Amino acid sequence: MSAPKKVVLAYSGGLDTSIILKWLQTEYGCEVVTFTADLGQGEELDPARKKAELLGIKPENIYIEDIREEFVRDFVFPMFRANAQYEGLYLLGTSIARPLISKRLIEIAEETGADAVAHGATGKGNDQVRFELAAYALNPDIKVIAPWREWDLTSRTKLIDFAEKNQIPIAKDKRGEAPFSVDANLLHTSSEGKVLEDPAVDAPDYVYQRTVHPEDAPNEAEFIEVGFEKGDAVSINGEALSPANLLTSLNEYGRKHGVGRLDLVEGRFVGMKSRGIYETPGGTILLEAHRGIESITMDRGAMHLKDQIMPQYAELIYNGFWYSPEREMLQALIDKSQEHVTGTVRLKLFKGLARTVGRWSEHSLYSEEHVTFEDDAGAYDQKDAAGFIKLNALRLRLLAMRDRRMKGK
Structure with a gap:
C-alpha cells in the first residue's frame, strides 16, 4: 500500500489514539483529520479538541459531532425490531456503533479529500473487522490503516516511551496498566481485559459503572409504560420522546433498578473466546417491552419466523456485516413484520429485573372471546x-x- 497523503482518524482523545495520531504524522508524514463521535459515552469531548490542537491538527481538520439521534434512530432501533441478541444474550452495544462511526469516517474523507482512514482497534478483537468491512462497503477504494497491526509499540512501556518522546500528555493513571478497558455509548458499557480475564473469578463490583447493584436497588418496584409505533419505542408514560432521549430516559430507569448487567464469555469473530462485562440498562428494558407488544400484535407464524432468523441477523451485526446485502434483506423482512407492532407495554422494574405486566393495542390479535374459560x-x-x-x-x-x-x- 502506498503511503497515504491525508488520513481521517477515529479519535477519542485518549492516550492510545493520541499516540496513533502522532505515529501517523511521523511514520507517513501525512496530514491527519480527527473525527470524534458523541455516541452518548458520557464523557466531555472538548478535551479531545484541545489535545488534537496540541498535537498540531488544524481547527478545520477537527470534527467533533453529536450523532446520538442518528445512532439510536438508524442503527439501534432497527436492530431492536429484530430482538437481536448475539449468542442468545449480548445486546450488541459495541457492534452496532461501529458501522455509524465508519460511515462518518468515509463521509469526512470525501469531504476533506482524504485517501485513507485509520482506527485504534487491535489485531486481536472484533472491532478491526467491523470498522474495515464497513469502510470498504462504503468506499471500495479507501485505504485503511490499523496501526496496532503495523507498529512495534507492542507493550504499555513502549507506548509510554513514545508518548513522552513526542510530548503527548499522559494522565497519571495511564502510567500503570489500567485494570480493564472500557467502551461506552448510549446503548451500553463494555468492560474487558486484565481483572476480567479469568472467567472463573467474579467481576469486581467497581467494574459496573452504569447500574447500581441489584441488591442495593430500591425496595419498592416502579412501573413504567412504553409506547410503540411500528416496532419503535416513541414514548414513556405518555410523553413523546426522540429516539436518543427515550433511550437516555430508559437508561436512567435501568440504572436506578440495577437492570441490564451481563457477564458473558463470547466467541469472537476472529476465533478466540473473550470475557466481557456488559451493562445495557435501557436496552434491556426496551427488549422486554418490544417483545411484550409483539406478543399481542404479531401473528404466530411471523413471530416464529423472525425468531428463527434473529441469530443470523445478530451474528451479521456482531461480525461487522451491517452494510451487507444479506443484512439489508433480513432488515426488510423484519421491518415488514413490524407494521402492526403499535401499542403500549406496562413494565415492572425491581431489583435487576424488567418484566412485562400489561400490554394493549388497537392492533391486538388477542381475542378474549376465543380463549375464555367461560361461555364463549x-x-x-x-x-x-x-x-x-x-x-x-x-x-x-x-x-x-x-x-x-x-x-x-
Missing part, C-alpha cells in the same frame, strides 16, 4: 379440534404402524 357464545367450537388433531397425527400414526410392522418381521 359459539366463538370457538371445541369439537373442531378432534379433526385438527387427527390430521396432524396421521403421519405420526403411519410412522408408528411402519415401525410396528418392521419389528414383527
Whole structure:
C-alpha cells in the first residue's frame, strides 16, 4: 500500500489514539483529520479538541459531532425490531456503533479529500473487522490503516516511551496498566481485559459503572409504560420522546433498578473466546417491552419466523456485516413484520429485573372471546379440534404402524 497523503482518524482523545495520531504524522508524514463521535459515552469531548490542537491538527481538520439521534434512530432501533441478541444474550452495544462511526469516517474523507482512514482497534478483537468491512462497503477504494497491526509499540512501556518522546500528555493513571478497558455509548458499557480475564473469578463490583447493584436497588418496584409505533419505542408514560432521549430516559430507569448487567464469555469473530462485562440498562428494558407488544400484535407464524432468523441477523451485526446485502434483506423482512407492532407495554422494574405486566393495542390479535374459560357464545367450537388433531397425527400414526410392522418381521 502506498503511503497515504491525508488520513481521517477515529479519535477519542485518549492516550492510545493520541499516540496513533502522532505515529501517523511521523511514520507517513501525512496530514491527519480527527473525527470524534458523541455516541452518548458520557464523557466531555472538548478535551479531545484541545489535545488534537496540541498535537498540531488544524481547527478545520477537527470534527467533533453529536450523532446520538442518528445512532439510536438508524442503527439501534432497527436492530431492536429484530430482538437481536448475539449468542442468545449480548445486546450488541459495541457492534452496532461501529458501522455509524465508519460511515462518518468515509463521509469526512470525501469531504476533506482524504485517501485513507485509520482506527485504534487491535489485531486481536472484533472491532478491526467491523470498522474495515464497513469502510470498504462504503468506499471500495479507501485505504485503511490499523496501526496496532503495523507498529512495534507492542507493550504499555513502549507506548509510554513514545508518548513522552513526542510530548503527548499522559494522565497519571495511564502510567500503570489500567485494570480493564472500557467502551461506552448510549446503548451500553463494555468492560474487558486484565481483572476480567479469568472467567472463573467474579467481576469486581467497581467494574459496573452504569447500574447500581441489584441488591442495593430500591425496595419498592416502579412501573413504567412504553409506547410503540411500528416496532419503535416513541414514548414513556405518555410523553413523546426522540429516539436518543427515550433511550437516555430508559437508561436512567435501568440504572436506578440495577437492570441490564451481563457477564458473558463470547466467541469472537476472529476465533478466540473473550470475557466481557456488559451493562445495557435501557436496552434491556426496551427488549422486554418490544417483545411484550409483539406478543399481542404479531401473528404466530411471523413471530416464529423472525425468531428463527434473529441469530443470523445478530451474528451479521456482531461480525461487522451491517452494510451487507444479506443484512439489508433480513432488515426488510423484519421491518415488514413490524407494521402492526403499535401499542403500549406496562413494565415492572425491581431489583435487576424488567418484566412485562400489561400490554394493549388497537392492533391486538388477542381475542378474549376465543380463549375464555367461560361461555364463549359459539366463538370457538371445541369439537373442531378432534379433526385438527387427527390430521396432524396421521403421519405420526403411519410412522408408528411402519415401525410396528418392521419389528414383527
